[in-house]
Amino acid sequence: MARLTPDIIVSAAIEVMGDVGFEQFSVRKLGDALDADPTAIYRHFRSKDELLRAMGDRSLAGVADDLPTSSWRECVRELCIRIRTANLTHPALASLVRGAPPRHHNELQITETILRQLRDAGCDAELAAHAYHAVIELTIGSAAIDATMASMPPSDRDATYCEWRSDYANLDSTVFPRSVELASSLYPGTADRRFEFALDRLLDGLAAALARSSSTPGLTGRPTGYRQ
Amino acid sequence: MARLTPDIIVSAAIEVMGDVGFEQFSVRKLGDALDADPTAIYRHFRSKDELLRAMGDRSLAGVADDLPTSSWRECVRELCIRIRTANLTHPALASLVRGAPPRHHNELQITETILRQLRDAGCDAELAAHAYHAVIELTIGSAAIDATMASMPPSDRDATYCEWRSDYANLDSTVFPRSVELASSLYPGTADRRFEFALDRLLDGLAAALARSSSTPGLTGRPTGYRQ
DNA sequence: GATATTTGTCAACACTGTTGACATCTCAGT
DNA sequence: ACTGAGATGTCAACAGTGTTGACAAATATC
Numbered sequence: 001m002a003r004l005t006p007d008i009i010v011s012a013a014i015e016v017m018g019d020v021g022f023e024q025f026s027v028r029k030l031g032d033a034l035d036a037d038p039t040a041i042y043r044h045f046r047s048k049d050e051l052l053r054a055m056g057d058r059s060l061a062g063v064a065d066d067l068p069t070s071s072w073r074e075c076v077r078e079l080c081i082r083i084r085t086a087n088l089t090h091p092a093l094a095s096l097v098r099g100a101p102p103r104h105h106n107e108l109q110i111t112e113t114i115l116r117q118l119r120d121a122g123c124d125a126e127l128a129a130h131a132y133h134a135v136i137e138l139t140i141g142s143a144a145i146d147a148t149m150a151s152m153p154p155s156d157r158d159a160t161y162c163e164w165r166s167d168y169a170n171l172d173s174t175v176f177p178r179s180v181e182l183a184s185s186l187y188p189g190t191a192d193r194r195f196e197f198a199l200d201r202l203l204d205g206l207a208a209a210l211a212r213s214s215s216t217p218g219l220t221g222r223p224t225g226y227r228q
Numbered sequence: 229m230a231r232l233t234p235d236i237i238v239s240a241a242i243e244v245m246g247d248v249g250f251e252q253f254s255v256r257k258l259g260d261a262l263d264a265d266p267t268a269i270y271r272h273f274r275s276k277d278e279l280l281r282a283m284g285d286r287s288l289a290g291v292a293d294d295l296p297t298s299s300w301r302e303c304v305r306e307l308c309i310r311i312r313t314a315n316l317t318h319p320a321l322a323s324l325v326r327g328a329p330p331r332h333h334n335e336l337q338i339t340e341t342i343l344r345q346l347r348d349a350g351c352d353a354e355l356a357a358h359a360y361h362a363v364i365e366l367t368i369g370s371a372a373i374d375a376t377m378a379s380m381p382p383s384d385r386d387a388t389y390c391e392w393r394s395d396y397a398n399l400d401s402t403v404f405p406r407s408v409e410l411a412s413s414l415y416p417g418t419a420d421r422r423f424e425f426a427l428d429r430l431l432d433g434l435a436a437a438l439a440r441s442s443s444t445p446g447l448t449g450r451p452t453g454y455r456q
Numbered sequence: 457g458a459t460a461t462t463t464g465t466c467a468a469c470a471c472t473g474t475t476g477a478c479a480t481c482t483c484a485g486t
Numbered sequence: 487a488c489t490g491a492g493a494t495g496t497c498a499a500c501a502g503t504g505t506t507g508a509c510a511a512a513t514a515t516c
Contacts, residue, residue: 268496272494
């Protein structure tokens with residue numbers, strides 16, 4: 001009779017998920033890995049979904065530690081990149097792309113960090129909330145999209161990208177001229193770099209909005225004096 | 229013996245999916261709706277995955293028609309909003325958030341449209357490709373995140389948002405001061421508006437990058453002369 | 457040490473996607 | 487119009503899934 005705890009289960013679950021992949025991950029396989037009856041897991045988690053959420057939060061451990069303090073941009077940027085990395089190393093989190101808000105500790109820590117940075121930078125409540133949602137949606141969404149690719153070995157991945165490019169190149173160039181023309185430029189660099197580009201442009205836009213709102217309060221948002 | 233075609237199957241599948249939701253959608257239920265044996269579907273689609281992709285593409289029909297011609301920004305913006313709407317009305321597409329590139333007709337049309345707009349606006353190949361990936365990742369990702377919420381009736385949805393806000397408000401304010409402070413501002417307006425804000429800020433950033441690259445070619449990207 | 461609660465085990469239910477064998481239908485070639 | 491061939495619908499079955507309820511063993515509480 002093996003003694004189980006949520007922590008032990010989550011650790012084993014993450015390992016199993018790493019071995020067999022998200023699609024093949026099942027409660028029964030987890031039971032085997034734990035040398036316990038699969039249904040014992042239901043004494044610690046109400047459902048597989050709840051377990052997945054816990055796995056997701058676990059993989060975010062430490063993601064908000066020791067962030068750069070130079071500027072809100074650098075801090076938020078680094079945090080988003082770390083969230084993405086965590087998501088991609090542990091594809092469990094891909095399943096976190098289900099409309100639920102952060103409830104677990106690490107998730108809450110992320111929210112708190114971003115909101116604090118934005119507020120301290122001078123965002124009013126409305127802009128801070130909007131900006132928070134914006135960076136999170138891009139980060140989580142991008143990670144979800146890239147998760148399947150990230151879970152394959154680098155060689156396969158490059159081969160797949162290559163294949164996709166040649167698919168585009170072989171399209172009918174009278175119907176899809178730009179796609180054909182730009183085929184070799186698509187899926188440029190690594191997925192990480194593409195994400196960083198998108199994130200940087202979004203942060204550019206947010207910084208501009210912040211600058212606008214603090215110079216002409218009331219136009220883009222409410223005044224920045226926010227002492228309560 | 230009912231006569232099936234891919235079109236008929238996809239139509240019925242979208243209806244069934246609308247009724248029972250993504251999670252509960254199954255080949256057997258689709259068979260019932262078609263008054264045919266469930267396995268007959270496998271004569272027209274290699275797998276359930278392939279069917280889901282086809283459903284996704286179907287729901288994107290017409291999404292690239294009659295777009296505004298005033299500017300590349302307006303065009304791309306409107307297109308992204310339509311993609312999102314299509315995604316949310318037919319949550320089938322939420323499943324499209326699997327690392328595969330566009331292959332179906334409507335998907336290709338979207339890629340072509342965005343690339344054309346960016347190229348015509350003066351983006352070089354590299355910037356166009358990056359910008360394309362950026363807006364698509366935000367759009368698809370955001371839709372995937374909001375899909376579950378969008379699939380519930382508006383009253384439930386508002387109730388859920390309200391509940392989330394009060395969850396934040398009830399956090400320990402010594403540990404999560406900003407989250408508590410901003411609780412009432414979180415999940416502001418509709419999810420659509422939040423997306424539009426994020427998209428607009430990203431487009432701001434992309435427009436700035438484009439302006440930079442055309443004034444000082446070679447810094448952000450290659451020169452803009454791209455006749456072949 | 458007896459009692460109550462938690463936790464692991466087992467069998468089972470109601471599903472799922474998918475396959476192979478068989479039957480039936482549609483249609484081209486004569 | 488007949489025939490053979492290929493496409494398509496049907497059926498039974500496989501291997502797997504998440505989850506539940508009844509029972510037993512372990513642990514904690516008094």
